Amino acid sequence: MQIQEALIALLVLGPLVFGLLMLTGVKGVLRNALVAVAGVTTIAAGVALPFYSGVIVPDVGLPTLITTLGNWIEPMVILTVLAIGFSIRSWPVRIMALIQLGLCVIGLLMSRHEPLEETKLVVDSLAMIMVLIVSVIGSLIALYAIGYMNGHEHHAPATAASNNRFFFVLISFLGLMNGLVLVDNMKWLSIFWEGTTLCSFFLIGHDGTAEAKASARRAITINVFGGLAMSVGVFLAAHSVGSESLSVLMSKGPVVLLPIALLAIATMTKSAQMPFQSWLLGAMVAPTPVSALLHSSTMVKAGSYLILRMSPGLEGTPLAAVVAIAGAFTFALTSALAIGQSNGKKVLAYSTIANLGLISCCAAIGTPLAYAAGITILIFHAISKALLFLCVGTIEQSIGSRDIEDMGGLLFKMPLTTNIAIVGMISMMMPPFGMLIGKWMAIESAVHFPVVLILLVLGSALTIFFWAKWLGRITTTSYHEKYTIESISPWMRTVLAVIGIGVVVASICALPIYEQVIRPVSLLTFSEQASNINISILDSVSAFLGWPMIIVIGAIIMALATGALLFKPSRLRLPYLCGENVDSDETTYTFRSIADAPSTAMLTSYYLPLFGESRITTWANPLAALIILSLFGVLFI
Amino acid sequence: MIIPQTPLMVVLLVVLAPLFGALLCGIDRRITARAQGRIGPPILQAVYDTIKLLRKEPMLLNRVQIVYAYLHLAFMILAMLLLVFGQDSLMFLFVFAFSTLSLVLGGMCVRSPYSRIGSQREIMLMVAYEPILILLMIGFYLVNGHSFMLSAPMTAAKPMLLSLPLLFIGFLVVLAIKMQKSPFDIATSHHAHQEIVKGLTIEYSGPYLAILEIAHFYEMALLFFFIVLFWSSPAWVGIILASLSFFLMTVVDNAFARLTSMWIFKFMWTGALILAVTNVLWLYWASK
Structure with a gap:
């Protein structure tokens, strides 16, 4: 004591x-x-x-x-x-x-x-x-x-x-x-x-x-x-x-x-x-x-933590449905908003808000499975998002921009930071890592609330969009013989490496973490539901995590090894540009156009105006406020 | 129809599924040729092509491409095994989606405008069809006594098609997208009848293109098996259903020209999504 x-x-x-x-x-x-x-x-x-x-x-x-x-x-x-x-x-x-x-x-x-x-x-x-x-x-x-x-x-x-x-x-x-x-x-x-x-x-x-x-x-x-x-x-x-x-x-x-x-x-x-x-x-x-x-x-996790603490108290009250819908609404809409952004930090911010919405939605659903999903997202999101923010900060400090479109070729300019950022992004969306397991459990636990469920389904489809776009942009690179590690402050480098390793270890150990920590907490908190059907899904999460891991990890190691071993610079080619390539170190986008004049192809990612900030928030904010106000409405039911 | 989860079965599936997928592609090409008044290639042409590709000298733009090609294949095989062995349906979807995502990232990691355009469009397609697939799994869950395991529809006495007709229509559209068929073949066209410059896979060649082809064969086998789930007892009805669906795709492919990505997104998030949501809500209502 x-x-x-x-x-x-x-x-x-x-x-x-x-x-x-x-x-x-x-x-x-x-x-x-x-x-x-x-x-x-x-x-x-x-x-x-x-x-x-x-x-x-x-x-x-x-x-x-x-x-x-x-x-x-x-x-x-x-x-x-x-x-x-x-x-x-x-x-x-x-x-x-x-x-x-x-x-x-x-x-x-x-x-x-x-x-x-x-x-x-x-x-x-x-x-x-x-x-x-x-x-x-x-x-x-x-x-x-x-x-x-x-x-x-x-x-x-x-x-x-x-x-x-x-x-x-x-x-x-x-x-x-x-x-x-x-x-x-x-x-x-x-x-x-x-x-x-x-x-x-x-x-x-x-x-x-x-x-x-x-x-x-x-x-x-x-x-x-x-x-x-x-x-x-x-x-x-x-x-x-x-x-x-x-x-x-x-x-x-x-x-x-x-x-x-x-x-x-x-x-x-x-x-x-x-x-x-x-x-x-x-x-x-x-x-x-x-x-x-x-x-x-x-800060933001304080809110998530408190709503998770309140989860047993919310359960069975009319408030739970409203909180769950508000959370799911936030998840879907902020995921959509993230698509329209090319500012890297803004994308991260919207993705954070979306995940917090998911946590409070899970807390409000109030079953052992939902509670476990909430805690899973709380843990893995904290690690991955901290890493990603620090990476974007490091990138911003050296290239002077946080725009995703400026991040092409970073793999050559800042190999260490970029590789760590890639690890962070992959951990947000690759099966069977922690974040995806959390999302998986969240969808399965929302299955008896049609409105919440449909919002979660739409939101999770939208999240693919902005992660894939960004990941694609920062991995874009030409072939380089040698990579030199960028010089950044040793404090920053050490912390990035430590959290990066932490993300990898936590992702690979998602099964033990789930088994040893999250599942018992959830079962203890909702002990009165212990005989409920939801427990069997909790077990099926454990059962799944066992077998395919070996195949996946094996395949990844094999792929990386083959890639590194087989590749010879003599097999290097330039991209197809519908004209003769202009060979230069800096850009491989330039080709010979009419009368042999060099012409450069320009290409940016999709930032659909449909998902623009002003376009969505003008109707989504009032609607969200209405959902929250209905918290007081249901008190009288 | 339950498939035992033994090592032998895994080996058999991993070996035979791509051959079956290649056969499906061969038949598709043959039918298309006949519809156009040509004789068409041999049924096993896809296999010959792949073997030839495998023996070519590898040529690439950067190292990362190789990693993504293997990831695409590995996750496709994993998705197929998860499906055939009746594992959790949502996890199957996530693995399946990540496989496609690897393909997209493989297309985006090179400094090639055509490849990037194809990849961007493929992401649009993923966002367009993913909700339909998840809702389909929810449909399975509601029909099969609240089980997310894919083994449930395999053993169900009443065919899924009768409870999920609207979702099945939605799934057929997804099938057309996954098979790279017109009017949905905006990322890359399976047959060379729509584009002068190949999209998504343009910067892959030789053995690495073969890897993508093999993954596509697995995907075809996976999709065929998935349709069988809609009528799994007796399984031969399901096989006929799947064959008819694949035939329908070939017909549609030859009857339409490709459309824009935004059109497809809007179409999927209105028309197809409404069908899917209606079906799911109707199941909720029926279960109350």
Whole structure:
């Protein structure tokens, strides 16, 4: 128990302490070393936690001191939001913060506290999975940021905030996320929730340009709206159930639908579901480590995590159907939106939103299979997406563009990064790797909800389009005799390699991970459905993963080996261009046209105007808002 | 009709399926020739062609092409085995789709405009037909007592065709796309009657083109077997059904000219999709 409490303190408070050390103004090597130490200790604590708590650990009581501390911290956090509301002159933020402050004060006056009973930590399997994701991937991104920010300093706009402040927020973010994952008390939950909102505000606005400011403003407006929904939900829950414990609220289930509906809305704002997606797209203006952090392991995953936690409580309520449809709608529509984008980061952002929609859809379906699908996507998406964001960031820093059409021939210019990016993309869509298994289980579990099912089917067909297009573009290359590894900062190179290897290992070990981790969690959470038919599908997932793996892996190894062995440069040819090729190193698109004049073929991928942003969002956003509003409609059924 | 999952069976399938696929292609070419007033090549011409291709000197544009050619073949064989051994239907679809995707990526990895155009169009086709195939699997699930295993339609007493007529029509369109038949042969045409410059596969030649051809034979065998599922007891009715469907494809191929990719996408996501969705919803309604 002692060790466990120490680990939790290290996970939650450790990053905050290290973050504060950044503010002392350390520079250069010392700062890098501090960030590295913070990252490594967080990783170590995150990895160690499961060993010191067994499968399920009973709740750990927090000292009374910390409970009372919560009563002081909450108004302080809200006041900070209010102050930001004044500094960015945003009326919505000011008003929402004031309402929250009012609720907080009323709550304090009316409170009848049994602190020890209500303030507890939940360290169950789902929490441990999430802590692992946050502390390992989050910390790796922080390590990557050391290298990235050194480069960023040189070409960042003059308005950019200091790197020390950047690292302070970045590292504290990890502690806040760990806290958010581990607490059961909803008051603390909303403190951490608002804390991550504040962090994302500072990180998105880091560069201080007009665009960055506008994006930060949008992010805080939408997320404070979610925070307000959560505060009202917590307030109502405390007064109708008489407890601030999330697990108590969820066990009451259908009795207290309104607070649950409000919490669900909070999760949707955090995980950027339609119509709240705009803040996450705006977040791309921030330096790459920020977008990697927001999209993969923290922030948006807080929403997914909370909705998965709420899954047993949602089950059987009329709210579940609405949340599932909202999630599936987001999945289908954002997959369509990704097709129309040639901006690589935007494609990644839409794909992230789509996968988050899938997770909340799975959480709402609420069967063991759906729950397992949700967790599978949560895990594998975090790893792959972190890798892809970091790769795009690295590419952007060296070629100066994030446009997919500019990424042809990258395999020669940046072989290391490009190969790692290819691994990341392949892991998003190749059977039998984790992401595809998650999608597979999601579709099978949605089979009894026709509307959800059809949306998932259409969405999953659309995802093929943008991945194939992009993958095709970055693998495009002419033949080269020699490849030289590009020079990038050792921090970035190491982190890319580590996550890249992590993706490969996780993909190959999808079966053991599913068997040992995901399946037991799911069966335990939905133990009352254990005799249900869905279990047999859970088993068939396990059964499938056994046999074809060998053939597939064998074939891949054979293909790669044959390719490398048999190929001789003498067998090299130029492409057919309907005319004589003009032989040059740079381009193989040039050919002799009329009167022997060289003529160059131009070709871009399909970015169908049918899937343009303005074209889809004008009707999809109102429709999504309508679906979410119907959460309140179903309360009266 | 259950096929035992033994190593011998795997070997037999891997050896015989491409021969069967080649035979189907040979018959197709012969019928097409007769329809055009020619005598046509021998039935086994596709086999002779492939053997000849295999003995040519390999010529390529880059190394990556080889990897994708093998991936295409390996995943096609895997998809066929998953189907024949009655494994999970959605996983079968994913493997099948990844096989096609490997072909697309093989076409895109070279700096060749014709190959890229073909690949882009092939992706459009995939997006167009994939929902129909998934809905078809959902149809199987609903009819076969809530089982996603493909062994269920193989053993079902009542033929699938009677419960899934609209989905079967949708599937026939998918079949035409997969067989590269007009009016859906925009990525690359199976017969040389539509295009001057071959699309998707233009930069493959010699043994690597042979690999793609062999994968195509597997694909033909797979599709033939899939149609048999629609009437699996007695299996001979299913075989007749499949033969008729393949004959229909040859007729359609010779009666139409190719259309644009956007037209096909819209057609599939309206006409064919409505058929499929109607059929699925009707099954939901019937099961309530």
